[in-house]
Amino acid sequence: MSLALGALVTVALLIGNGFFVATEFALVAARRPRLEQTAARGGRAAGAAIAGIDELSLTLAGAQLGITMCSLGLGLVSEPVFAATLTPPIHALGLPEGAAHAAAFVLALAFVTFLHMVVGEMAPKSWAITYPERSATVLALPFRAFVTAARPVLALLNGSTNLMLRAIGVQPAWSQEVARTPEQLRSIAEESRRLGLIEDTELTLLTTALDAPRAPLSGLVVPVAEIVSVSASATPQEIIDTAARTGRLRMMLRGSGRRAARMVHVRDAYLARARGLDTTARALSHPVPAIPVGTPVGEAVATLKAHHSHLALAVASDGGIAGMITLDDLLTTLVTVR
Structure with missing residues (x-):
């Protein structure tokens, strides 16, 4: 093979290797919600990228197959061409033919390896990580075409890999089943x-x-002295007056105790007054959970959601009431940088 043709083949193989490397990293790093937004606006490439993410195991197998084919091509074609081209001038320098061929082979190997690492691996990887959604949409359509054409081979490779993993007690997982700690x-x-x-x-x-979901509740507890409450026998108008005076929409019922803690919302008081109901705060109230102050914020949020409550009593380590916690404060902790 001539040097010109060998150089063209080398460039094509490097481009192919970079294509598969960039696609692999792009589909792993791309944020699916952004791709879905683009796909919803009619972006076919974004839809192809999402399809690749949905079957990530097969997608990665396709990328690895492409990378392997290009790397083997560089070894089979590029290195011999460059070595054959370098051997005569090195031999002309006075080295024996065998030594000249060995030196040319080492130089060709170093040159092709350098191009392979920089042009075929590191540069496309860095581009894909820096612009994951853009690179995923640019590369998705041609890559999906490759995966479709090579699907029987990829299915065989993927199946063989999964059998090997199961043989050593590892259960293969798809991308949507993998959770990050x-x-x-x-x-x-x-x-x-x-x-x-x-x-x-x-x-x-x-x-x-x-860190926020694992932080304890202790710094978010509203002290007992600051809890706004009404008596269980309070009328709707008394509830409304208390809300207007304190600026609180939800109020605890006094004397309900830790095990039977209840709260009333001013909205229910307004509705009862509008309907002319002769009722009390207890009849309008809802139960609230009791949560230990050492409970992590994330777990406390889950508890409040499970009880459909915006308030909870904070229970101290000795079993006494330490105060009150609100869902608003918990959610603010989860989304605010302090």
Whole structure:
């Protein structure tokens, strides 16, 4: 093969290798909600990217097959062509033919390896990680065509891999079944900052958001002295007056105790007054849960949602009432950087 043809084949193989590398990283790093928004506006490429993410195991197998084919091509075609081209001038320098061929082979191998790593691996990987949604949509359609054409081979490779994993006790998981732990996400965020992909403020935002669900309730408890309450026998008008005076929409019932804590919403009082009902705060009230002050914020939010309540009593370690917590405060903690 001539040097010109070998150079063209080398360029084509490097482009192909970069294509598969960039697609692999793009589909892993791309944020699905953004792709779905683009697809909803009629973007076919975004739809193809979503399809690739939906069968990520097969998609990664396709990328690895493409990378392997291009790498083998560089070894079979590019290195011999460059070695054959370099051998005569090195031999002309006075080296024996065998030594000249060995030196040419080493130089060709180093040159092709350098191109493979920089042009075929590192550059496309960095581009895909920096612009994951853009690169995913640019590459998705041709890559889906490749996966469709090679699907029988990919299914065989993927099936063989899954059988091997099951043989050693590992259950293969699809992308939608994989969940990241807070520790894994924190490690990803710190590595992204080290690589310069995010700023210090963004790292702080991410780590704070990851830590917030595990933070205890102790700093969010409204003291008992600040709890707005009404008597169980209060009329709708008395509830409305208390809400107007304190600015609170929800009020606890006095004397209900920890095990039977209840709250009333001023909205229900307005409705009762509009209907002319002769009722009391207890009849309009709803039960609220009791949550230990050591409970993590994320778990407390789940408890309030399960009870369909916006308030809960905070129970101290000795079993006494430490105060009250509100869903608004808990959610603010989860989404606010302090």
